[in-house]
Amino acid sequence: MCGTGVLACAAALRKIFGCGKKFLLFACATDDYGETSNSELMSTTATTARPQPESRLNAVSSRFSDAIFILQASRPGLWSTQVWFFLLPLGQRNVFHSTAFWLGVFYCTFPLGLLLYGWNDCVDFEIDRINPRKGTFLFGARGTLDQLHRLPLAMALVQAPFVLAFLYLVGPKVLLFFAGSIAIGGMLYNWPRYGWKGRPPLELLNQSGYLLVFVLSSWLNGAPQLPWQTMLFSTLFAMHSHLFGEIMDIEPDRTSGRRTTATVIGRIWTKLLIAALLAAECGLVFVFFHDMILSGFLLASSLWFVVDAAFFWRARPYTPGQMKFALLAWNIIALASMPWVWWRASLTVLH
Template identity: 30%
Template sequence: MWFVLIWFYLWPTGGYWSVFHSFPFYIGLLSSTLPLNLLMFGINDMVDFDVDQLHTRKGSYIFGARASRSELAQLPLLMAVIILCPIVVLAVMATERVNSALWVLCFLLCNIVYNVPPVALARKPYDLHGEMVDIEGDAKCGKNTTVVKLGRLKAQWLMWTLTACAALVTYILLGSVVLTTYYLIDLALSVYGHTRGAGSLEKDTTTIFKVQSILGILYLFFAWSSQVFA
């Protein structure tokens, strides 16, 4: 999951090899690994303790830990220390780097709005793709996601339709055959996984997630070096 934030960090710098000669660039890149991921998933784990106890996929290296309440209680201090370290380094290097703290603050606020009541967007019908595998546990705990609202079958068809539209829009606007192919492969894997039956869904979900992650990492390097999004 770390590569999602790394991708967002690298995206604006696509093809600009000079950034690799900038020390602040590496501080930001490092921040996109453990610090920001710990902040994002740590808040989610603290708020979703009840739901995570019902998700069989949790408690693994792939989908994250199922932490105890005592372990989760240690997260706020740990997150604060890990997040502040790169900010302090940037602030010491140059005064204008203090602006980095504003980005981290915005990141924190977005995660609070997404996870923490009274807003808690994660428990409202907005997310789709990421909540497909959690439909049973979410329904039991009152997480009113899109998948819970629509039901598994309708949500699957909606997700497949949106993925197909994303592939079409990508080809029309960017002309990227590689990215369009990536979307189509992602769509095919999703359809395959959800037509295998409930008995093998969990095993297939893990396998498909690994394949999608590998393809995503490979595409990250291609898209960055070829300036697909420039």
């Protein structure tokens, strides 16, 4: 019955988010992504196909390509941020012997990334075709129509064992986490025509869904929920991170007609908005948590975006190499700061 439920859920979600047959109708008009055209199909069926010696190799290659696509769809470049959020409620708590802790850490990499970002790839197929960032492990997948059609099923199958494990460890309340992640990260943000993704500035408010990672972490590890000041800081953090991604995507978003905060106010004002959010984060950390190191880092980051907007890149787009460098640098910072975040526990308790 569990398997039947997963399949039914995948079929329903595929229909909702446009990965079904209606979404794929225009596949017949293009061969760009490896689809077989009508003329090729007629030619093939008109002759007797002989077994090809390379057929097995092609099948293995296809499976490998599908695996790479699913892995890229989970946005490995953002795994460290998700794990960083998972660790935040656990400052100075001895959780490293706990199976629930390590299961949660692993879940916040590939499985959670696939749940949160897989819908984007289904809905954003046409935009991703012209986005130079896509098709990478850092920034996400650029799948074929056939791969996108199968993606919701893969997402459901990946989630199923964690739903069962977390039900055993936490109880029925953990279903609220999965329901909230699907509702906020999937439906509210990506729903065709009505989703917040194309309704600035609502797409920024949608980033508050990342707070569910804190809730899951506290439940799995028996830790108290974080104070509202930490929740507010983390929401602002997620918003400024999302804005930085929008800056990178201004050109493909404008070409496709998508409205985002960055396409509406422009690159310079978006950088200044990021600077303002970072300054607000700095103020929260300094006033409520008295963490001079973290507040100093946030202030320096805020000043950097002001200088960037005024003197350096200004309204010029970043190159793909610069985008990769920025995300790689952030991953290094996130990974290096994890032990410090746990040891200091500066955002866990008010001072």
